[in-house]
Amino acid sequence: MVNSTPPHxxxxxxxxxxxxxxxxxLSELWATYDEPPEHSVLRAxxxxxxxxxxxxxxTGAAFNLGEMxxxxxxxxxxxxxxxxxxxQGRDKKxxxxxxxxxxxxxxxxxxxxxxxxxxxxxxxxxxxRARRSAKAAATKVDFFTMVRGEDT
Amino acid sequence: xxxxVKGGERAIDNAHAWLAEERRGDTAIAExxxxxxxxxxxxxxxxxxxxxxxxxxxxxxxxxxxARGDLIEAxxxxxxxxxxxxxxxxAVPIATDNMTCDRRVSAxxxxxxxxxxxxxxxxxxxxxxxxxxxxxxxxxxxxxxLTRQDATPHIMDFLNREDLVQTEPFDDTHxxxxxxxPLELPATRALRLQSLARGDEGFILGMAYSTQRGYARNxxxxxxxxxxxxxxxxxxxxxxxxxxxxxxQITECETVNQFKGSxxxxxxxTRGYGLVFGMSERKAISMALVDRALRWKELGxxxxxxxxxxxxxxxxxxxxxxxxxxxxxxxxxxxxxFQSELELIRKLRRxxxxxxxxxxx
Numbered sequence: 001m002v003n004s005t006p007p008h009x010x011x012x013x014x015x016x017x018x019x020x021x022x023x024x025x026l027s028e029l030w031a032t033y034d035e036p037p038e039h040s041v042l043r044a045x046x047x048x049x050x051x052x053x054x055x056x057x058x059t060g061a062a063f064n065l066g067e068m069x070x071x072x073x074x075x076x077x078x079x080x081x082x083x084x085x086x087x088q089g090r091d092k093k094x095x096x097x098x099x100x101x102x103x104x105x106x107x108x109x110x111x112x113x114x115x116x117x118x119x120x121x122x123x124x125x126x127x128x129r130a131r132r133s134a135k136a137a138a139t140k141v142d143f144f145t146m147v148r149g150e151d152t
Numbered sequence: 153x154x155x156x157v158k159g160g161e162r163a164i165d166n167a168h169a170w171l172a173e174e175r176r177g178d179t180a181i182a183e184x185x186x187x188x189x190x191x192x193x194x195x196x197x198x199x200x201x202x203x204x205x206x207x208x209x210x211x212x213x214x215x216x217x218x219a220r221g222d223l224i225e226a227x228x229x230x231x232x233x234x235x236x237x238x239x240x241x242x243a244v245p246i247a248t249d250n251m252t253c254d255r256r257v258s259a260x261x262x263x264x265x266x267x268x269x270x271x272x273x274x275x276x277x278x279x280x281x282x283x284x285x286x287x288x289x290x291x292x293x294x295x296x297x298l299t300r301q302d303a304t305p306h307i308m309d310f311l312n313r314e315d316l317v318q319t320e321p322f323d324d325t326h327x328x329x330x331x332x333x334p335l336e337l338p339a340t341r342a343l344r345l346q347s348l349a350r351g352d353e354g355f356i357l358g359m360a361y362s363t364q365r366g367y368a369r370n371x372x373x374x375x376x377x378x379x380x381x382x383x384x385x386x387x388x389x390x391x392x393x394x395x396x397x398x399x400x401q402i403t404e405c406e407t408v409n410q411f412k413g414s415x416x417x418x419x420x421x422t423r424g425y426g427l428v429f430g431m432s433e434r435k436a437i438s439m440a441l442v443d444r445a446l447r448w449k450e451l452g453x454x455x456x457x458x459x460x461x462x463x464x465x466x467x468x469x470x471x472x473x474x475x476x477x478x479x480x481x482x483x484x485x486x487x488x489x490f491q492s493e494l495e496l497i498r499k500l501r502r503x504x505x506x507x508x509x510x511x512x513x
Contacts, residue, residue: 008393011391012393012394012395012396015391015395015396016383016395016396016397019395019396019397019398020383020396020398020399046238047237048237048238048239048240049206049234049237049238049239049240050239050240050241050242050243050384050386050397051239051241051242051243051329052207052243052246052384052400052429053242053243053244053245053246053327054245054246054248054345054404054427055245055246055320055322056320056341056342056345056425057308057320057406057423057425058248058249058306058308058320058404058406058425059319059320059322060319060320060321060322060323061320061321061322061323061325061327061341061342062245062323062324062325062326062327062342063327063341063342063343063345063346064242064327064328064329064330064331064342064346065246065346065349065402065427065429066201066202066205066206066207066349066350066429067205067206067207067234067237067239068206068207068208068384068398068400069206069207069208069211069237070240070386070397070398072240074390082390084388084390084391086240086386086388086395086397087397087398088384088397088398088399089208089210089398090208090210090211129252129381131296132252132254132381133252133299134296134297134298134299135254135294135295135296136253136254136255136269136271136299136380137269137296137297137298137299138294138295138296138297139255139269139270139271139272140267140268140269140270141267141268141269141270143262143263143268
């Protein structure tokens with residue numbers, strides 16, 4: 001169903017990170033990147049929806065749960081690489097940035113883009129997740145058994 | 153006599169202007185922002201997303217502001233907006249065992265692997281008004297402890313190892329979609345679950361409560377209730393593989409209910425399932441109970457005439473937008489309908505009066 005062998009796996013990871021990043025954080029990181037490259041817009045940012053699905057009993061037949069908003073955009077760099085942005089929500093600017101970054105990550109500039117944009121996104125995502133998990137873990141119940149009368 | 157009526161435009165414009173003013177309230181009080189609603193009235197936002205059937209916290213918060221806090225009106229706004237969106241596709245079914253859990257409790261296993269995690273719950277609060285909230289104040293930080301980061305397995309998996317619970321047959325065919333084709337009965341379980349997931353929380357709660365009180369009794373245990381974040385994956389045609397296009401918060405409830413067995417199969421627990429956008433455990437538990445009650449036919453149970461077993465009754469009345477639309481339309485002009493009623497009653501009264509007069513003579 002999903003091909004996650006390289007080289008897809010890296011691209012899958014960065015596209016997913018771009019999709020989930022906060023608009024403000026991505027804008028901030030994008031601003032630190034040199035010059036936006038020359039490009040043409042293949043598909044202008046478009047807001048739409050994706051139907052989210054679940055499974056009966058978590059493991060059975062698929063069913064439709066409800067939709068979520070998604071914005072997509074495609075660009076082509078002057079050097080030929082095509083980039084796609086699929087992001088959660090309705091931020092067209094973010095979708096365009098995501099598509100450009102996806103394209104740049106296929107060029108010789110990839111290591112720089114990785115260091116300046118993808119790595120910080122990854123770090124932020126992991127930190128957010130870890131902090132939430134840490135708060136959840138603090139509410140974990142430690143049961144202890146009271147000494148029962150008949151046992152003493 | 154029928155008199156054509158036209159007009160009211162100025163009255164409507166003025167009504168809208170006053171509505172806007174009332175929505176704003178006292179201008180000496182700071183205006184509430186959409187971001188404040190999104191961050192501080194999260195559970196209202198969650199309900200609007202679940203029943204509006206569109207996960208977008210910013211839009212839901214905007215709808216709540218526009219609707220002056222009337223959540224059904226806000227859900228109506230979201231449903232209307234949703235119809236304007238082109239659909240890019242259907243996501244890969246979410247893997248709830250891959251959830252980053254905020255909360256995860258089991259009423260059946262005290263020592264569930266992964267533990268009982270209470271999360272930010274109201275459950276153990278005293279339900280006394282907290283007047284500190286009426287004054288501005290700093291909120292203490294939540295406690296954090298170092299923890300593992302791996303996935304939390306479903307509790308049902310442990311029961312399944314002993315084969316004590318019926319398995320849900322895996323099926324990857326495209327599920328039917330209520331928003332694309334009108335609801336037809338009998339409905340598949342997939343269609344019922346979609347309908348319940350976007351159904352009115354109050355209605356589903358009432359139906360679920362009725363099963364607990366004895367109408368279609370099927371005593372339910374909450375095997376697991378979990379709330380957390382799951383990624384949503386979509387196959388991207390231009391890429392040829394699936395990527396995560398975002399992450400959403402959801403609430404999932406799995407119930408185990410009493411047994412079913414036959415001549416060929418030993419007794420097994422049966423199951424109910426609830427899945428809802430956002431943090432909404434009342435709705436998720438209710439959904440699981442009603443799902444289970446509606447499964448009577450496939451599980452070989454008797455129809456005892458309970459409302460919660462009647463899919464036509466449940467599915468055709470669960471949608472609060474359909475319900476409110478039909479209910480509230482009766483306040484709109486029915487002058488012609490009523491005119492005919494008026495004619496009729498006058499005629500009947502004339503006839504009755506004539507008969508009385510005749511009898512008296």
